[in-house]
Amino acid sequence: xxxxxxxxxxxxxxxxxxxxxxxxxxxxxxxxxxxxxxxxxxxxxxxxxxxxxxxxxxxxxxxxxxxxxxxxxxxxxxxxxxxxxxxxxxxxxxxxxxxxxxxxxxxxxxxxxxxxxxxxxxxxxxxxxxxxxxxxxxxxxxxxxxxxxxxxxxxxxxxxxxxxxxxxxxxxxxxxxxxxxxxxxxxxxxxxxxxxxxxxxxxxxxxxxxxxxxxxxxxxxxxxxxxxxxxxxxxxxxxxxxxxxxxxxxxxxxxxxxxxxxxxxxxxxxxxxxxxxx
Amino acid sequence: xxxxxxxxxxxxxxxxxxxxxxxxxxxxxxxxxxxxxxxxxxxxxxxxxxxxxxxxxxxxxxxxxxxxxxxxxxxxxxxxxxxxxxxxxxxxxxxxxxxxxxxxxxxxxxxxxxxxxxxxxxxxxxxxxxxxxxxxxxxxxxxxxxxxxxxxxxxxxxxxxxxxxxxxxxxxxxxxxxxxxxxxxxxxxxxxxxxxxxxxxxxxxxxxxxxxxxxxxxxxxxxxxxxxxxxxxxxxxxxxxxxxxxxxxxxxxxxxxxxxxxxxxxxxxxxxxxxxxxxxxxxxxxxxxxxxxxxxxxxxxxxxxxxxxxxxxxxxxxxxxxxxxxxxxxxxxxxxxxxxxxxxxxxxxxxxxxxxxxxxxxxxxxxxxxxxxxxxxxxxxxxxxxxxxxxxxxxxxxxxxxxxxxxxxxxxxxxxxxxxxxxxxxxxxxxxxxxxxxxxxxxxxxxxxxxxxxxxxxxxxxxxxxxxxxxxxxxxxxxxxxxxxxxxxxxxxxxxxxxxxxxxxxxxxxxxxxxxxxxxxxxxxxxxxxxxxxxxxxxxxxxxxxxxxxxxxxxxxxxx
Numbered sequence: 001x002x003x004x005x006x007x008x009x010x011x012x013x014x015x016x017x018x019x020x021x022x023x024x025x026x027x028x029x030x031x032x033x034x035x036x037x038x039x040x041x042x043x044x045x046x047x048x049x050x051x052x053x054x055x056x057x058x059x060x061x062x063x064x065x066x067x068x069x070x071x072x073x074x075x076x077x078x079x080x081x082x083x084x085x086x087x088x089x090x091x092x093x094x095x096x097x098x099x100x101x102x103x104x105x106x107x108x109x110x111x112x113x114x115x116x117x118x119x120x121x122x123x124x125x126x127x128x129x130x131x132x133x134x135x136x137x138x139x140x141x142x143x144x145x146x147x148x149x150x151x152x153x154x155x156x157x158x159x160x161x162x163x164x165x166x167x168x169x170x171x172x173x174x175x176x177x178x179x180x181x182x183x184x185x186x187x188x189x190x191x192x193x194x195x196x197x198x199x200x201x202x203x204x205x206x207x208x209x210x211x212x213x214x215x216x217x218x219x220x221x222x223x224x225x226x227x228x229x230x231x232x233x234x235x236x237x238x239x240x241x242x243x244x245x246x247x248x249x250x251x252x253x254x255x256x257x258x259x260x261x262x263x264x265x266x267x268x269x270x271x272x273x274x275x276x277x278x
Numbered sequence: 279x280x281x282x283x284x285x286x287x288x289x290x291x292x293x294x295x296x297x298x299x300x301x302x303x304x305x306x307x308x309x310x311x312x313x314x315x316x317x318x319x320x321x322x323x324x325x326x327x328x329x330x331x332x333x334x335x336x337x338x339x340x341x342x343x344x345x346x347x348x349x350x351x352x353x354x355x356x357x358x359x360x361x362x363x364x365x366x367x368x369x370x371x372x373x374x375x376x377x378x379x380x381x382x383x384x385x386x387x388x389x390x391x392x393x394x395x396x397x398x399x400x401x402x403x404x405x406x407x408x409x410x411x412x413x414x415x416x417x418x419x420x421x422x423x424x425x426x427x428x429x430x431x432x433x434x435x436x437x438x439x440x441x442x443x444x445x446x447x448x449x450x451x452x453x454x455x456x457x458x459x460x461x462x463x464x465x466x467x468x469x470x471x472x473x474x475x476x477x478x479x480x481x482x483x484x485x486x487x488x489x490x491x492x493x494x495x496x497x498x499x500x501x502x503x504x505x506x507x508x509x510x511x512x513x514x515x516x517x518x519x520x521x522x523x524x525x526x527x528x529x530x531x532x533x534x535x536x537x538x539x540x541x542x543x544x545x546x547x548x549x550x551x552x553x554x555x556x557x558x559x560x561x562x563x564x565x566x567x568x569x570x571x572x573x574x575x576x577x578x579x580x581x582x583x584x585x586x587x588x589x590x591x592x593x594x595x596x597x598x599x600x601x602x603x604x605x606x607x608x609x610x611x612x613x614x615x616x617x618x619x620x621x622x623x624x625x626x627x628x629x630x631x632x633x634x635x636x637x638x639x640x641x642x643x644x645x646x647x648x649x650x651x652x653x654x655x656x657x658x659x660x661x662x663x664x665x666x667x668x669x670x671x672x673x674x675x676x677x678x679x680x681x682x683x684x685x686x687x688x689x690x691x692x693x694x695x696x697x698x699x700x701x702x703x704x705x706x707x708x709x710x711x712x713x714x715x716x717x718x719x720x721x722x723x724x725x726x727x728x729x730x731x732x733x734x735x736x737x738x739x740x741x742x743x744x745x746x747x748x749x750x751x752x753x754x755x756x757x758x759x760x761x762x763x764x765x766x767x768x769x770x771x772x773x774x775x776x777x778x779x780x781x782x783x784x785x786x787x788x789x790x791x792x793x794x795x796x797x798x799x800x801x802x803x804x805x806x807x808x809x810x811x812x813x814x815x816x817x818x819x820x821x822x823x824x825x826x827x828x829x830x831x832x833x834x835x836x837x838x
Contacts, residue, residue, distance in 0.1 A: 175616060175642070175716075182640025183708075185791055185822050193717075200642060203712045205838050206790040206820075209733070 004135045004144070005082035007073065009064070009097050010040055011090040012125040013230070013256050022132035027073065029097075029261040030063040037063060040260045049260045050233035050268035059169055060264045064097045070104035074112045084141050085112040088128050088148065090120045091196030094172055113141060115148055118196040121258055122228035122274035123157035129226075130276075151276060157192040158201060158217055159230065159272030160210045164188045166267035173198045189213070207237075214271060215241060219248070223278040227253035232263045232270040241271070296447045296495060298397035300360035304349050306491040307364055311342045312500040313490025314483065321486065324479035326470055327766060328742040328753050329651070329830075334479035337374030337654055337680075341381060342487065344371020344656065357397050361388045369687065370661075374654040376480035378683035379413050379425050381657075383484070386412025399449050403440045406433040406453070417683075423468025425480030431460035432488070447495050454492045457485040474746050526554060526570035529595045530579050533566050536587035540565065545586075552578045564590070570597065608632070608798040608827040613639035613646060620668040622716040623723055627675040627707055628655060628685075631828035634704055634795060641711045644669075650704075651830055654681050660688035664696070671720045672696045673727065677707035679764065697724040702764060703736040704795065704826070705836030735789070736763050737780045737835035739773060758832075773800070773832055774808050778815060786837050792819050793836040795826030800833075 007025045008014070019026055030037045031049070033056065038044045053060070070087075077085050087105065092098040098116045105112040117124040130151055131144050139147070161167065167190070168176040179188075187210040189201035204210035218227070218241075227249065231238040238255050245253065258270070298306070314321075314335075321335030348367025354360045365388035368381040390408035394401050410433040414420050435456030436449065443449055464478035465471040471478055493500055530553075542558075549556050553571035560566075565587075569579050576594070583589055613635040618624050625643045629635040630650025638646060645663040649655035664672045672694050676685040679702040689696035697720070701707040712733075713726040738761040742753045749766050753759055757769045760780035767783050770776035777794075786792055792812065796805045805823060813821045826834055 179616075179640045179642070182637050183793070183822065183824065185793070185820055186641075199715070199717050201715050201718075203641065205709070205712060205734075205793075205836075208790060209838075 001138055002083045002140065003081055004141060005077040005085045006128065006132050006135060007077070007085060007087040007101075008124065008128045009089050010259055011095070011097070011120050011261055012088075012128050013121045013228075013259050013262075014125040014128060015254060015256065018129060022129065022136070024128060024132055025073065025077065027065045027070070027097075029065070029259075031260045031264060032061045032063055034058065038260075044260065046257045046260060046263070047233055050263060053264065053268050059166075060260075062261045062264060064095060065100065067100040067103040070101045071107055074104055074108055078108065078111060083111070086115065086131055086135075086141065086144055087112060088115045088117050088124065088131060090124055091118045091192070092116050093118075093196030094120060113145065115145070116196070117148075117155075118152055118194050119155050119157050119192055119274075121157065121230055121262055122254065122256055123155045123192060125228070125256075126155065126226045126274060126276050127151055153194050154225070154277045155194070156221060156275045156277060157272070158214070159190055159266065159270055160204065160214055161188050161190065161266055162207075162269035163267055166265055167198075170265040172265060175200060211237060211241065211271065214273065215244060218245060218273055218275065221275055221277050224249065224275055225278050226274075226276040227251075228274045229253055229255045230258050230270075230272045230274060231256070232258050232266060233268050234271050237271050241273075296445065298357065298446055299395065300352075300354045300357050303357055303360050303364075303397065304352065304354075306494060307342070307346050307349065309494030309500055310487040310490040311339070311346045313493060314339050314342055314486045316501055317486045318483075321479050321483045323744075324476045324482055325743065326474045326476060327748065327761075328744045328746045328755070328759065329738075329740050329761065329766075333652065334374065334376045335483060337377040338380055338480070338483040338487075340373050340656065341368055341371050341377035344368060344658070345381075345384065347371075356395055358388075358392045358394045361391050364388065369691070370656065370658040372657045372684055372687055374680045375683045376425060376483060377654070378657070378687050379416065379480065380484070380487075381687070382413040382416040383409040383429055386410065397446060399440055399444050399446055402446060402449055403436045406436045409433070421468065423464040423466070423471060424478050425484050427464060427467060428457055428460040428478070428481035428484050431463075432457050432484075447492075450488065450492050450495065454485070454489050457481075457488050461485050470748070473748055527573045527596070527598050528571050528576050529555075529568070529593075529597050530571055530576070531566065531568050531591075531593040532579055532583050532589060533564060533591040534583045534587045534589045535564055538586075540586070548582060549579065552582070609825060610827060611636075615639050615643065615645065618644045618667065618669060618716060621671070622669055623671045623673060623714065623718065623720060624664060624667045624669050625673045625675060625711055625714055626660070626663045627711065628660075628677045628681050630678070630704065630831075630834075631795075631798065631826045633825035633827040634834075637708065637795075637824060638711065641708070642714055642716065643711065644672075649681060650678055650828060654678070654684065657684050657687045657691065660685055661692060664694065665692065670694045673714075673724060674698045675701045675707040675710055677701045677704050695720065699724070699727045699731070701731060703738070704828075704834050705734045705736045705793070705838075706731045708836060709734040709838065733838055735784045735837040737761070737777075737784060737833070737837060738764075738831055739776050739780065739833040739835070740831045742769065773804065774811055777808055777812060777833060777835070780835065781812065781816065781837070784837050786816055786819060789837050790819060791822065791836075791838050792816060793822045793824060793838075795824045795828065795834040795836075797826055797828045797831045797833065799830065 009027045010029045028039050074085050087101050089098045102114045105114045117127050134144055167173050187204040191199050191201050229238045229242050318335030318339045322333040345364045345368035349363045365384040368384040372378045372381040386409035387405045390405040410429045413429050420426050432453050439452045461477050461481045464481050552575050553569045555570040557568040610632040626645040627638040627643045628647045628649050635646045647655045647663045674685040676682045682700050685698045689698050699710050701710055709730045710727040713730045742755055742757045742759045745755045746753055751766050753769045758776045759769050760776045762784050768779050809823045
């Protein structure tokens with residue numbers, strides 16, 4: 001039986017208890033505020049970050065682990081007894097993490113497998129969890145790769161932002177740049193599609209209409225395998241959506257306060273969900 | 279322009295009947311156009327609602343102009359081919375609901391005369407019947423007491439008269455009389471006309487089109503209106519700001535009571551020496567003169583009328599200063615429209631003002647068609663807005679009830695898949711575009727947008743263009759009025775009062791967000807003062823102020 005280790009990065013947003021349960025190796029990303037590099041969740045709490053974000057003079061930047069650091073990690077895991085490593089990461093459209101990890105994996109042919117999740121947050125996290133669960137069931141690396149390829153097109157990741165400002169500023173979404181000078185009160189909906197492209201799903205004029213639309217979108221997905229309600233310091237709204245959906249679902253969805261590394265690009269008070277449809 | 283009113287139609291030497299071939303028909307269309315131009319202000323004045331809305335006379339005139347432009351240089355002698363061109367021109371140039379229905383009448387007419395060399399009585403009978411049928415089919419829910427009824431009565435009259443004459447001119451004479459009678463009857467069929475004390479504008483326009491042809495065939499002049507003096511209540515100065523030309527520095531309005539009955543031709547002739555945009559109204563022996571004059575002739579109309587009678591009131595406005603103020607108050611920069619990717623869903627929005635265009639642009643429209651309350655875009659302009667986009671999937675937001683038909687006509691004239699979302703106001707259009715998913719499934723997006731029209735209440739604040747009682751609301755010309763979802767709900771003494779009463783009427787306290795788009799006819803100071811007041815009265819609602827720059831409407835308000 002092969003011993004397979006699993007690696008991801010902190011944009012996966014997997015809750016701590018599940019990280020521990022599945023022994024997932026999470027490479028931290030850093031958020032840099034006023035020249036200070038902070039580890040998300042350790043040096044700065046997520047709630048504090050989102051509270052401070054609108055008032056920051058300079059938008060925070062983010063920093064990721066280098067290819068060398070990934071190489072070091074893979075080396076350590078293999079030396080500590082892993083036969084193979086599967087390393088699943090944030091969409092290469094948003095970040096250099098996948099490329100860094102992929103370059104590092106070249107040193108370990110046939111032993112380290114790096115996968116582009118083409119998603120982020122729990123859209124990535126659910127892929128990692130599925131892989132971890134199959135490792136626990138003694139799946140082979142080939143079976144895990146097939147499983148990931150099967151899940152990827154079934155991942156849905158949709159968010160209602162409180163403003164388009166942060167996405168526009170991030171420069172990662174081309175169409176957002178054109179949307180200047182419009183309405184002040186507007187809640188844009190975005191979706192991360194397979195392939196890691198961010199598309200517009202329209203807007204809502206008010207938050208309550210937006211929340212109603214989010215619920216409709218979730219219920220419109222059909223049968224679900226997994227669901228997480230995501231928020232950037234909007235836990236009350238997330239809990240409210242959860243309470244209304246709970247008795248319509250055969251399982252308890254997760255509620256996730258999204259990592260600062262993503263949050264800096266979407267802004268506070270956002271709400272959304274990641275799902276895997278059947 | 280027709281300068282020579284003498285008929286040029288050929289007569290058949292054997293029967294002395296007028297023969298209408300392609301070239302004669304061209305003259306008839308030109309005569310219709312000229313006569314409609316002479317009388318289009320009369321048609322415009324037949325506006326049921328006292329709001330500066332899509333002017334029926336102007337829309338029909340521009341539609342006829344497009345129809346004539348299509349044949350102006352044609353040497354075609356075949357009648358069928360000539361009418362076909364007229365129909366095509368009318369279709370592409372159709373503006374407003376009345377213009378679209380007029381183009382449908384032409385379409386039916388053209389089909390019936392296909393392959394005919396000349397227009398004889400049996401062909402006319404068939405053509406008017408086909409015109410009626412095509413026009414009725416073009417309207418989803420035909421309403422009687424409108425241009426459709428007049429078209430129907432014309433067709434019926436043609437059918438009854440065909441046994442009694444074989445002369446097209448005689449038949450046309452009968453049809454003009456029938457059209458007139460039908461127009462007079464419209465208030466009996468459509469209560470809203472009766473309530474407003476007017477006849478149907480579109481029907482009246484159709485009457486002028488036929489009458490123009492008849493007047494030409496009879497050799498009567500076409501460029502002098504029969505009624506040079508309007509009733510006082512029908513004088514509309516609302517649109518005067520639209521077309522200020524050099525030498526029109528001041529607007530002068532003089533009320534006076536002449537000592538002796540006015541010699542109108544002399545009166546007009548004298549006024550034309552002083553200025554332009556002349557309108558004269560009369561009621562109970564009191565005359566009102568409206569004229570635009572250059573600075574050096576500012577007092578000429580006053581001195582002149584004083585020589586004719588007793589002046590009771592004078593109003594002078596500096597148009598140049600008004601124009602400058604207006605240009606100050608509004609950022610009329612063009613919206614920046616992001617190009618769409620091939621195959622995405624493209625949304626085209628009709629927008630009445632640059633500010634509103636910028637908001638639509640920020641929400642991802644692929645194109646803007648300028649137009650709205652007073653200027654309805656033509657079918658052709660709408661087609662132009664999307665025909666070069668790199669996609670076959672197009673959604674049109676007319677954002678005005680009087681543009682929906684032209685949008686639907688545009689949808690039928692293209693090979694692209696075009697859906698018209700029947701948005702009747704800017705707030706409805708904005709609610710619809712919120713549901714745009716550029717990469718989404720076309721049918722789903724269209725259905726979502728249709729549903730979204732119900733998401734918002736629309737308020738509009740403007741100045742009454744005439745005195746009227748409608749929907750149990752008594753309105754005097756010049757008063758501020760408010761419309762809720764297109765229905766007149768109140769008249770008020772001030773803009774502030776109108777806004778607050780409208781919000782009360784629409785139960786704004788049950789909603790979350792009030793967005794006020796202010797027009798190009800209100801100062802920012804006034805806007806902010808009113809907005810503060812609204813915020814005080816509605817502390818639980820978000821109040822957003824946006825520059826709309828729309829003409830005529832001080833505020834367009836979205837309540838959601």
